Amino acid sequence: GQQLNQSPQSMFIQEGEDVSMNCTSSSIFNTWLWYKQDPGEGPVLLIALYKAGELTSNGRLTAQFGITRKDSFLNISASIPSDVGIYFCAGRAGSGGGADGLTFGKGTHLIIQP
Amino acid sequence: GAVVSQHPSRVICKSGTSVKIECRSLDFQATTMFWYRQFPKQSLMLMATSNEGSKATYEQGVEKDKFLINHASLTLSTLTVTSAHPEDSSFYICSARYSLQETQYFGPGTRLLVL
Numbered sequence: 348g349q350q351l352n353q354s355p356q357s358m359f360i361q362e363g364e365d366v367s368m369n370c371t372s373s374s375i376f377n378t379w380l381w382y383k384q385d386p387g388e389g390p391v392l393l394i395a396l397y398k399a400g401e402l403t404s405n406g407r408l409t410a411q412f413g414i415t416r417k418d419s420f421l422n423i424s425a426s427i428p429s430d431v432g433i434y435f436c437a438g439r440a441g442s443g444g445g446a447d448g449l450t451f452g453k454g455t456h457l458i459i460q461p
Numbered sequence: 462g463a464v465v466s467q468h469p470s471r472v473i474c475k476s477g478t479s480v481k482i483e484c485r486s487l488d489f490q491a492t493t494m495f496w497y498r499q500f501p502k503q504s505l506m507l508m509a510t511s512n513e514g515s516k517a518t519y520e521q522g523v524e525k526d527k528f529l530i531n532h533a534s535l536t537l538s539t540l541t542v543t544s545a546h547p548e549d550s551s552f553y554i555c556s557a558r559y560s561l562q563e564t565q566y567f568g569p570g571t572r573l574l575v576l
Binding site for chain 2: 380382387388389390391392395435447448449450451452453454
């Protein structure tokens with residue numbers, strides 16, 4: 348089956364630093380999504396990307412859909428304490444109108460040191 | 462908008478009993494709902510895809526007779542874990558999708574503990 352390689356696995360940063368994480372795949376995805384999950388809760392959508400090359404921002408978050416459709420990155424600028432959590436990339440291989448489920452990366456655990 | 466709820470939020474049951482988990486889209490109609498399972502410190506793994514009014518499609522390795530899925534309306538899907546065993550203890554999360562959009566919105570999850 349499809350696999351997503353997400354890195355880094357964890358990040359220890361200082362408040363105010365910028366963060367970058369990425370996902371790569373051996374196969375093409377038509378949709379890339381980035382989610383944040385807090386402990387004991389469901390994932391919350393941060394950014395959705397639907398076109399190769401697309402660059403989308405949501406406040407301090409920026410994500411891009413790689414031109415090869417096999418990768419995506421998420422950047423967080425000027426991190427704050429509430430950014431702590433686990434970030435997941437997710438990809439969907441199906442074409443528009445399909446009902447495919449998502450393939451998730453293994454997550455990046457973001458820890459912010461005071 | 463795009464709120465998905467799950468009930469119950471956590472459940473403890475005895476081995477051999479069955480547990481039903483509900484997933485509801487509160488402010489939109491979801492023709493497709495998905496069920497995921499997440500073990501501690503791991504990622505979400507898709508279990509099955511549920512389409513309103515039709516049989517669910519299960520991922521490889523997921524027993525359809527053990528994890529019964531019903532999607533009776535455009536706002537409700539249920540997952541029943543039958544004859545639960547301790548190894549079924551996990552975090553079960555549903556998601557729902559607008560009929561013509563790609564994005565999935567997730568529920569808050571249900572923590573199942575089988576004793």
